[in-house]
Amino acid sequence: METVIIGCGNLLRGDDGVGPILIRRLWELGPPPGARLVDGGTAGMDVAFQMRGAARVIIVDASRTGAVPGSLYRVPGAALEQIPPLRGMNLHAFRWDHALAFARWLLKEEYPRDVTVYLIEGASFDPGAPLSPAVAESMEGLAQRLLAEWSAPLRWTSEVR
């Protein structure tokens, strides 16, 4: 059973890069056993291909909802599946919410049964900007949370022994 963690977003656009930066942070901290880390970047359709064979998928992205910067949300993947628009379609416009619906079609029985999306509310999306402090802090919290989720069952296993 494999978990795939996919960070989406554009490194060049300030807080939009939080997904790929989180992937690098998890790599620094030591990739959790049984997990595959993916920099999904801005290639939406390929996010779907990356899910093949995974039992569980975690997607991390920035959001722009007007909430307080750094707010962290967890959304069940099924709630965000959106069929890619056939009007005005372009591979650049293909986002991971489309990728979820697309992956369900593409992968069929291989579609992961557990998909969770974490969204971090961004403050600034200016070209070339670094992560804003609130987003960087929230990202660190999420990295720790994901690692804790992994170590919990392992600890439990060792306690049973």
Place this chain on the structure above:
Amino acid sequence: MATVTDLSPAGATALDLHVSPLGRVEGDLDVRVSVRDGVVTGAWTEAAMFRGFEIILRGKDPQAGLIVTPRICGICGGSHLYKAAYALDTAWKTELPPNATLVRNIAQACETLQSIPRWFYALFAIDLVNKNYARAEGYEEAVRRFAPFVGTSYEVGVTLSGKPVEVYAIYGGQWPHSSFMIPGGVMCGPTLADVTRSIAILEYWKDEWLEKRWLGCSVDRWLENRSWADVLAWVDEKESHYNSDCGFFIRFAQRIGLDTFGAGFGNYLATGTYFNPEKYARPTIEGRNAALINRSGVFADGVYYDFDQANVREDVTHAFFEGNHALHPFEGRTEPLDPAIGRKQGKYTWAKAPRYEIPGVGAKPLEAGPLARQVIAGKPGAEPWQDYDPLFYDAVTTVGPSVLVRVLARMHEAPKYYKLARKWLDELDLHEKFYIKPQELPDGRGFGSTEAARGSLSDWIVLKDGKIENYQVVTPTAWNIGPRDRKEVNGPMEQAFVGTPIADPKDPVELGHVARSFDSCLVCTVHAYDEKSGKELARFRIGEGA
């Protein structure tokens, strides 16, 4: 609306929230066309988004381009990396081991191989099932094959399009957004298992999609076609050709007239791509043309010219940038102007207008992309190890360019690049090195260029005191969708719209075919206006009606 759990320290447990994930690098292209008596008489392309990577790169470390430019695009990131690496190779005067050149070639070809079926099925062919064609013979067959998600060929084509970049990831570590090509080589040490796996993946893609679905014949049989007449004869030669996706597409496209419009100027540019490992062991700007496997060149008004990067200009007369200069990219300036002010000066887009100065002739707008590459492939004088292929020179000089010819040029590259990638995989010498550490020169100028799936893509870099003093990226989309220049000459795509017949002004699907055939990197909306009254006839989002 989605039920969301708010995990912020001060947040509530659950709330309803309208989640709006961010759009990415996408930008809108608004095309305005004027129509008289059912025919397009004028066109203006307006890129609605400012792209300021040149500004991000100024003053940064010389190698920043290797990280930044592959993220300009989620679709052609590998192509951005390829030319950014060569721009530094030429500026730093590096030495490249043959293995590095081969791996770069393989990766670059695989990115394009991925793009070909993905573009055809996911983007282009979905317009063929437009209801406007419901009465055309073969329409039901088009729907059966090409309808989004449910079409028999759509599913195979889109699903298998992911295969070639699996090969890229074996060498690049990841695709998209890899940064594994570096001055002096590549950052990988492939094993024999990596190479055999790559070959197996490519063969699978070739067998299951390219030969079985698309061609209905072997790659080698298709490549025997040397003229447009050969292609038409090929369709009827065998039932498997006739009923392949390629055979059906040619027949249906002729039925609905895709061979009759979308010509454009008929002037083309390819900066060329893929290098001979021995002949480009010391990359220089001057030595580039002679080392190319898929050659560079310019074809204008029926004449072939050698390509020289020194003749490229970017004209900003009608673009939202300060001034009305036409500068070479080494001197290039990216100084954005408030569009409200720009419009008063007759400017109408965020895209600069790249032009090519032909000595003794003047500045020419040139179409970039697969058709341009394949016309240049017909240029006489190729060395034995270079690509010489007269098919599309024949097509544009006999039947003339059109949407159909432009689409087939793209598809024609699938067998060609498959064969090249396959050969390069065989030539890797796993006992030899993949990287030679270069000397990091503080000052210099570099030019790197390649052919992305959608056309010529180039970087010009100026280094001073160990930092980037100037960096200019000229994309295929800019070549194609750029605006008029100082002489009021249309950009290539603007010109391609002119003369397009429109059957139903309320659903001008023909404009969609023209826009799509260029595969530009922008989401495209076409607005059609009556030339006399100025009244908007229709607004057409590309792909609508599918």
